[in-house]
Amino acid sequence: MNIEVIRDPAADGQTNMDKDRWMFERVESGENLIILRIYAWQPRAISLGAHQNIQDLNWDLINELNLTVVRRLTGGGAILHENELTYSWAVPRAFFGDQSVQATLEWSSQALVSFYQSLGLQAQPAHQAYQNATLGMRTVACYAGKERWDLVVHGRKIGGNAQRRGRRAIFQHGSIPLYLDWELICSLTLTPLTPESPTCLSELLPTPLDRGYLEQKLEESWRRSFQK
Amino acid sequence: MSRVIKFTQNGEWIESQGKVRRVGLSLQNAQELGEVTFISEASLGKSVKQGEPILSLEASKAAFDLYAPLDGIILGMNPAVLNNPGLLNSDPYGQGWLIELEVTGGDESVLQVVTVEDTTIT
Numbered sequence: 331m332n333i334e335v336i337r338d339p340a341a342d343g344q345t346n347m348d349k350d351r352w353m354f355e356r357v358e359s360g361e362n363l364i365i366l367r368i369y370a371w372q373p374r375a376i377s378l379g380a381h382q383n384i385q386d387l388n389w390d391l392i393n394e395l396n397l398t399v400v401r402r403l404t405g406g407g408a409i410l411h412e413n414e415l416t417y418s419w420a421v422p423r424a425f426f427g428d429q430s431v432q433a434t435l436e437w438s439s440q441a442l443v444s445f446y447q448s449l450g451l452q453a454q455p456a457h458q459a460y461q462n463a464t465l466g467m468r469t470v471a472c473y474a475g476k477e478r479w480d481l482v483v484h485g486r487k488i489g490g491n492a493q494r495r496g497r498r499a500i501f502q503h504g505s506i507p508l509y510l511d512w513e514l515i516c517s518l519t520l521t522p523l524t525p526e527s528p529t530c531l532s533e534l535l536p537t538p539l540d541r542g543y544l545e546q547k548l549e550e551s552w553r554r555s556f557q558k
Numbered sequence: 559m560s561r562v563i564k565f566t567q568n569g570e571w572i573e574s575q576g577k578v579r580r581v582g583l584s585l586q587n588a589q590e591l592g593e594v595t596f597i598s599e600a601s602l603g604k605s606v607k608q609g610e611p612i613l614s615l616e617a618s619k620a621a622f623d624l625y626a627p628l629d630g631i632i633l634g635m636n637p638a639v640l641n642n643p644g645l646l647n648s649d650p651y652g653q654g655w656l657i658e659l660e661v662t663g664g665d666e667s668v669l670q671v672v673t674v675e676d677t678t679i680t
Binding site: 466 | 568620
């Protein structure tokens with residue numbers, strides 16, 4: 331199946347979400363191709379899950395920081411998009427056959443494990459890393475939650491992913507933080523600050539890597555997975 | 559007592575309840591998607607075409623729509639699932655039904671018919 335790759339320059343939140351919707355609708359309307367997009371956010375913005383309650387957020391702080399808040403097509407919790415690699419893809423349902431949501435999340439987690447491996451990092455799914463923890467609890471902040479196929483490096487969650495499933499298309503959005511201000515995210519999402527925090531690439535890599543290099547590695551990992 | 563339930567390829571089910579038909583989400587779909595945490599309200603009185611989205615749902619890792627299994631008019635929605643979306647997972651063919659539809663048309667031949675003796679449908 332053909333893969334169309336879009337490497338977008340940084341854009342504002344609404345522009346980014348509009349482009350994600352455009353990708354989803356192209357495949358949902360019957361285009362038989364895979365669309366992969368890698369992009370960034372400028373200025374920073376918060377995205378909420380498709381049906382997340384806006385009352386979940388600290389609006390005084392959002393207004394004080396003049397942040398925009400947008401909605402993703404996908405499920406899941408709130409993300410502050412700032413200094414991150416963001417990807418999305420839209421794939422015909424036929425590509426996955428009759429695989430379940432969990433199976434497609436497992437498949438995508440393997441693609442992301444391969445991305446982290448290319449950077450010298452060993453990532454593993456949360457259900458392997460947290461064998462005695464309760465997974466799947468709904469949280470306001472995406473990075474505070476632990477789902478079965480979330481990825482963990484050195485015991486700490488990295489990034490987040492969620493899907494939108496249409497009649498003909500499956501769409502997935504994901505964020506991989508380069509830097510993370512966990513205290514700020516907790517304040518914005520009214521999430522209690524706990525000793526256990528998520529991690530980001532700048533904490534894991536011995537030296538900062540060029541964004542273009544990281545985007546290339548991410549694209550290669552997805553391409554390999556789509557072509558298997 | 560036997561029940562005749564029809565399924566769409568997408569995993570919706572529809573069953574006659576007197577003059578109206580009840581519509582819900584199959585157990586297989588509910589299990590695949592994980593715990594359903596949100597269900598939007600359907601537009602009562604709205605005419606819908608077969609395959610058109612009726613309402614939105616969200617599970618832990620995926621947002622998705624429920625599609626009209628046939629043409630019809632949305633007559634009602636189950637208030638119990640709005641208060642407790644988890645009914646879609648625990649009792650999808652009973653208390654977890656979603657909407658009541660007055661069927662006005664559509665192609666029933668595309669639906670898969672399942673006849674069962676009770677509600678133990680898997």
